[in-house]
Amino acid sequence: VRTKKLESPALSRDTVVTRALELADAEGLDAVTVRRLAQEFGVTPMALYWHFGNKEELLDAMGDALFDALPPHAYTGPWHERLRKLLDDLAAALRRHPSSAELAYRRIMACRRGQDITEAALAALADAGFPSREAAFVACQALMTVVSLVANLPGAQPGLTDDERDQHLSVKRAAIAQLPPDHYAHVISAAPYLINCEDPDEYFAFSLDLLVAGTQAMRQRVAAAG
Amino acid sequence: VRTKKLESPALSRDTVVTRALELADAEGLDAVTVRRLAQEFGVTPMALYWHFGNKEELLDAMGDALFDALPPHAYTGPWHERLRKLLDDLAAALRRHPSSAELAYRRIMACRRGQDITEAALAALADAGFPSREAAFVACQALMTVVSLVANLPGAQPGLTDDERDQHLSVKRAAIAQLPPDHYAHVISAAPYLINCEDPDEYFAFSLDLLVAGTQAMRQRVAAAG
DNA sequence: ACCTGAACACCGTTCAAGT
DNA sequence: ACCTGAACACCGTTCAAGT
Numbered sequence: 001v002r003t004k005k006l007e008s009p010a011l012s013r014d015t016v017v018t019r020a021l022e023l024a025d026a027e028g029l030d031a032v033t034v035r036r037l038a039q040e041f042g043v044t045p046m047a048l049y050w051h052f053g054n055k056e057e058l059l060d061a062m063g064d065a066l067f068d069a070l071p072p073h074a075y076t077g078p079w080h081e082r083l084r085k086l087l088d089d090l091a092a093a094l095r096r097h098p099s100s101a102e103l104a105y106r107r108i109m110a111c112r113r114g115q116d117i118t119e120a121a122l123a124a125l126a127d128a129g130f131p132s133r134e135a136a137f138v139a140c141q142a143l144m145t146v147v148s149l150v151a152n153l154p155g156a157q158p159g160l161t162d163d164e165r166d167q168h169l170s171v172k173r174a175a176i177a178q179l180p181p182d183h184y185a186h187v188i189s190a191a192p193y194l195i196n197c198e199d200p201d202e203y204f205a206f207s208l209d210l211l212v213a214g215t216q217a218m219r220q221r222v223a224a225a226g
Numbered sequence: 227v228r229t230k231k232l233e234s235p236a237l238s239r240d241t242v243v244t245r246a247l248e249l250a251d252a253e254g255l256d257a258v259t260v261r262r263l264a265q266e267f268g269v270t271p272m273a274l275y276w277h278f279g280n281k282e283e284l285l286d287a288m289g290d291a292l293f294d295a296l297p298p299h300a301y302t303g304p305w306h307e308r309l310r311k312l313l314d315d316l317a318a319a320l321r322r323h324p325s326s327a328e329l330a331y332r333r334i335m336a337c338r339r340g341q342d343i344t345e346a347a348l349a350a351l352a353d354a355g356f357p358s359r360e361a362a363f364v365a366c367q368a369l370m371t372v373v374s375l376v377a378n379l380p381g382a383q384p385g386l387t388d389d390e391r392d393q394h395l396s397v398k399r400a401a402i403a404q405l406p407p408d409h410y411a412h413v414i415s416a417a418p419y420l421i422n423c424e425d426p427d428e429y430f431a432f433s434l435d436l437l438v439a440g441t442q443a444m445r446q447r448v449a450a451a452g
Numbered sequence: 453a454c455c456t457g458a459a460c461a462c463c464g465t466t467c468a469a470g471t
Numbered sequence: 472a473c474c475t476g477a478a479c480a481c482c483g484t485t486c487a488a489g490t
Contacts, residue, residue: 033482034483035481035482035483043456044455046456049483049484049485050455109401109402110401115410118413119410119412119413122412122416123411132415133419135412135416136419137429138436139416140420141371141375141433144371144374144378148373148374176335179341184345185345186345186349187335189358190358190362190365193358193359194365203363209447210363210367210437210441210443210444211440212440213439213443214438214439215436217436217440217442217443218432221435237473237474259462260465261462261464269474270475271464271465272465272474272475275465276472276474280465
């Protein structure tokens, strides 16, 4: 109908991708559907197939768009500070659209800014003394870690009411509370932190520190072995 | 028809889960469908709803089944050796069904063997001196890492012919080859390792070493701060 | 160049009914 | 207790046709 056309911008690759990311933010990635997007634009589902070859191409374009939020500046300083800063930037970019973060994994080498940040990471690791193979291993794990951290951060699944989320947490709490305390002492005392993450920023900082610290340690080993 | 009944075992939670894992191995997790499974058992789709409340419950049961492959023995030795061994065991269990590995993430605290290995990990980290909060952080990242390593290991996506996979690799190779060599020197020299993983065991060993080394480094920091 | 209409082969799921 | 039949509201996609 008319009202849809007034609310929505013209159909194009960019407007569809933008709306798709918003939709994923609001209702989860599963809500991103060719038919649903068409409806949002007041258009026939097949209209989207003029702008995208198929749905996979749309998801790829969403993944590419995530990297657009990366700052364009270059990285300077000691290699581990550069690596750390770059991981923070990547995490910040992906956290703008947590439900779509998983799409970034297979697109990093397919878009400009993804290639740039990969080059920056590999350059830092080369400066650290890693041979290209080990540098590639570390870079892969770093990307994987950042994507997983963002995608799996609790509370990242939308489409649930607050009540449903609270109920979900209660179920998990109850399951742990029922464990025999002598066999599961550590699980029980860590329960509050396993069930929910009340400070995502701190969790991110710790996790990325762990990753960089591990990289620093592996650097010594690779140097010692080589 | 009759032939189906002769080929397939009786319908039950266990037989459905087993067949679902096989199906995912052969054709990917997306091929695991209520209707497809029903067809494999020569049964109506709705027959599955007697054994599972809904599809999510089926996927959860698949996730639980992954942990059944964990060895029952306890872990002994220094904390970092225990942690390392336990990560290897978890990786080995998940690698039996790579396409289903992602299901493990949300089920670890919901099944017996998952709780056991979590307790073992937290116990090792407690022995290392981590407070429960930091121990939980490390344990979460460890699980996330192992699941992601298995799920994202290249060549893990079935349902493709060898030709299609080769073609896919060629496209990626060509994309990197076209980059300006002065701006992307490190990407270009790391290209063979970024495009494909020719030795998964080595990649796993390196990645888990990195994780454990990072944990050892963070232990010093937490101790220094506390 | 950009979009529609009709159709096809799929999904998960409900609900009443059968044995 | 365990399964079927019919139906519903969804998917992605093709292909010919419109403007």
